[in-house]
Every structure is written in C-alpha cells, then in structure tokens.
Amino acid sequence: MSKNIPHLVQYQGSKRILAPQILSYMPRRIKRLVEPFSGMAAITIAAAAEMRANQYHLNDLNAPLIALLQEAIEKPTELLNEYSRIWKDQFCYKDDHVQHFYFVREKFNNGEESPANMLYLLARCVKGAVRYGKNGKFNQSPDKRRHGMTPQKLEQNLAMLSSLLKGKTFFSSLDYREILENAKPGDLIYMDPPYQGVSNVRDNRYFAGVSFDDFAKSIEVLDRKGVDYLISYDGMCGEKGYGRDLPSTLNCSKVLLNAGCSSQATLMGQHKVTYEALYFSDSLKKHFVSVGQLPLWEKIA
Numbered sequence: 152m153s154k155n156i157p158h159l160v161q162y163q164g165s166k167r168i169l170a171p172q173i174l175s176y177m178p179r180r181i182k183r184l185v186e187p188f189s190g191m192a193a194i195t196i197a198a199a200a201e202m203r204a205n206q207y208h209l210n211d212l213n214a215p216l217i218a219l220l221q222e223a224i225e226k227p228t229e230l231l232n233e234y235s236r237i238w239k240d241q242f243c244y245k246d247d248h249v250q251h252f253y254f255v256r257e258k259f260n261n262g263e264e265s266p267a268n269m270l271y272l273l274a275r276c277v278k279g280a281v282r283y284g285k286n287g288k289f290n291q292s293p294d295k296r297r298h299g300m301t302p303q304k305l306e307q308n309l310a311m312l313s314s315l316l317k318g319k320t321f322f323s324s325l326d327y328r329e330i331l332e333n334a335k336p337g338d339l340i341y342m343d344p345p346y347q348g349v350s351n352v353r354d355n356r357y358f359a360g361v362s363f364d365d366f367a368k369s370i371e372v373l374d375r376k377g378v379d380y381l382i383s384y385d386g387m388c389g390e391k392g393y394g395r396d397l398p399s400t401l402n403c404s405k406v407l408l409n410a411g412c413s414s415q416a417t418l419m420g421q422h423k424v425t426y427e428a429l430y431f432s433d434s435l436k437k438h439f440v441s442v443g444q445l446p447l448w449e450k451i452a
C-alpha cells in the first residue's frame with residue numbers, strides 16, 4: 152500500500168493491506184461509494200486517494216467511531232488540538248501512562264465519548280480492538296508498550312484525510328440494514344461485516360454480531376434492485392476454512408484474496424497463507440465485461 156494513503160489509527164479487521172486488491176474489483180468511476188460497516192474506513196480512504204467516487208457514505212453502528220471519522224474529516228484542527236492535549240497528559244499523569252489510559256477510559260464510559268477520547272483509546276488499546284463488556288462499557292486493556300500515534304504524525308494524516316474526503320462525505324450511525332434499504336442503482340456498496348462468530352455485545356444500539364440469515368436477506372434485496380456490491384467475508388488459512396459461504400442463490404461470485412502469511416502460524420514455525428473471501432455482484436461483473444476490463448477473478452476463481 153502506498154505510503155501516501157493516510158490512516159487515523161490501527162483498527163482490528165482493517166482492510167488497509169487488502170485495499171489495493173479490493174479496489175481492483177471496483178469500477179474506475181463510481182457515483183457514490185457506501186460503506187455500511189465502515190470501521191476506520193480503509194476502503195473509502197484508499198478509493199478517495201484514487202479519486203474513484205464523487206460521493207462517499209460512511210456508516211458504522213458504533214456511533215463514537217463515526218463521530219471520530221466525521222471530526223477528523225470536517226474539523227481536523229479541533230481533533231488534533233484535543234488529542235494532543237490528552238496525548239501529552241499521559242507523560243505527566245501520576246508518573247504512570249498506563250493509569251492515564253484507565254483514566255480516559257473511565258471518562259469515556261461516563262458519557263465523555265468525544266472523538267479525541269475515542270481516538271486516544273483506540274491508539275493505545277491492545278490490537279486497536281474495540282471491546283465492550285455486557286454492561287456496554289469499553290473494557291479493552293491498554294497496550295503497555297504503546298503511547299499512541301504522536302501528534303506530529305497525526306497532523307500529517309489528518310491533513311491528507313481531510314483534503315481527500317471533506318465536502319464529499321456523508322456520515323451515519325445506523326444498523327447496516329437501514330443503509331442497504333436505501334441503496335439505489337448507481338451506488339457501489341462495499342461491505343465488511345464483523346467475522347462470523349464474532350459477537351461483541353455492547354447493548355442494543357451497538358454490536359451484537361450480524362446474523363448470517365439477516366445479512367443474506369439484505370443482499371437479496373440489493374440483487375433485486377440491481378445495486379452493485381462487494382463483500383469481504385471470512386476466508387481460509389492454510390487448508391482450514393472459516394465461516395460459512397454466502398448462499399449460492401445470491402447473484403454474486405466469490406474470489407479469494409491473498410492476505411499474506413498468518414502471523415500466528417509463523418510464530419508456530421509454519422508457513423500458512425491467509426485468504427480472505429471477496430464476493431462481487433453479478434451486476435458488477437457485467438460492468439467489467441461490458442468495458443472489456445476483466446479483473447483478477449479469471450485467475451483466482
């Protein structure tokens with residue numbers, strides 16, 4: 152991935168590394184790119200860096216995450232100032248930067264879900280993984296070796312991010328089904344739901360996992376409306392597949408993208424490549440055939 156593509160923070164499940172492969176399955180020009188499960192928006196950012204779409208829609212059920220993206224894109228200076236204040240504070244907070252993380256986490260859990268607090272927690276927590284307990288509180292631990300992105304580095308990333316997406320991006324924090332109900336022909340929907348089996352419960356407003364059957368029903372609606380879509384959905388490591396395939400009744404095809412060597416297998420002295428599935432709608436396939444641009448599926452399918 153090019154060094155010129157900005158990112159805000161490490162985020163578990165991010166598609167940053169796979170973005171060039173995923174983008175090769177998208178048309179060159181898109182009216183509106185919609186991400187119902189945006190996370191940290193790696194695909195939208197990579198697409199914007201190639202000026203693929205006129206408009207972007209970022210949605211994620213996690214409202215503080217979307218508020219963070221919105222602030223970063225629309226008010227980067229405010230976010231930078233507030234983050235810098237919190238970040239610097241960790242070095243004098245009772246001589247213990249780990250305790251500072253717990254202090255900010257406590258504030259976040261007591262209603263101060265500001266974009267800067269969210270960014271700091273994500274930047275400092277283990278694996279950039281958002282975790283909420285059954286009581287709805289953010290309960291991920293700090294990574295004791297990390298202090299989080301420096302304000303200097305953040306400033307560069309914010310400037311690039313904002314210049315790519317400001318004035319072109321709509322933000323929402325709804326269940327993905329509402330977004331798909333409103334999708335229309337001309338949109339390209341890129342979906343990256345949580346891995347099957349991941350049930351990261353917060354409360355009804357936040358993640359409770361995505362049901363396989365509900366998800367498949369929503370895709371059927373896109374098929375009926377003739378809306379173009381791409382779906383990242385589980386995959387395999389070595390010989391071992393994980394997750395169920397989407398139903399064969401859907402009008403889409405599947406390819407496997409090479410996501411590199413599994414770090415867990417490497418630690419165990421094995422060399423295993425991880426593959427992630429990408430489904431693309433038949434309407435998208437027809438588009439590529441009509442413009443004579445056959446992407447990689449010919450080779451991988």
Ligand SMILES: C[S@@+](CC[C@H](N)C(=O)[O-])C[C@H]1O[C@@H](n2cnc3c(N)ncnc32)[C@H](O)[C@@H]1O
Nearest residue numbers: 164165166188189190191192193212326327343
């Ligand atoms: C695998 S992550 C997406 C990562 C993203 N592609 C990236 O590159 O950063 C899945 C996202 O789905 C969101 N999510 C979970 N359930 C959802 C739902 N019902 N509706 C919308 N978003 C949901 C989670 O908050 C999480 O950020």
